[in-house]
Amino acid sequence: MTTPAHRIAFGDQLRRLRQEHGWASQEAFAHHAGLDRTYISLIERGRRNPTLDVIVRLAHALEVQPADLLTTLE
Structure with a gap:
């Protein structure tokens, strides 16, 4: 199965924001986000499709708006 482009874009955006906010380690960030x-x-590689609840949790952990995680989606 081919990974949908919007999942790849979301994962890339999550990775970029995570690293920009000083979370070099996925493990430390994951712990922070619960x-x-x-x-x-899996999310960053586009292999999982996060729910709205998870998107909000990720955004809060990054101290950004949930929409900031979606800005690269077409």
């Missing part, structure tokens, strides 16, 4: 590191990895 999620599993493997789940963060």
Whole structure:
């Protein structure tokens, strides 16, 4: 199965924002967000489709608006 482009774009945006906000480690960020590191990895690679609740949780952990995670989606 081909990974949808919007999942890849979302994962790339999450990775970029995570790193820009000083979270070099997926593990440390996942702990901060209350999620599993493997789940963060799967989202960043476009292999998981996060729910709205998870998007809001990620945004709060990054101290950004949920829409900031979606800005690269067409």
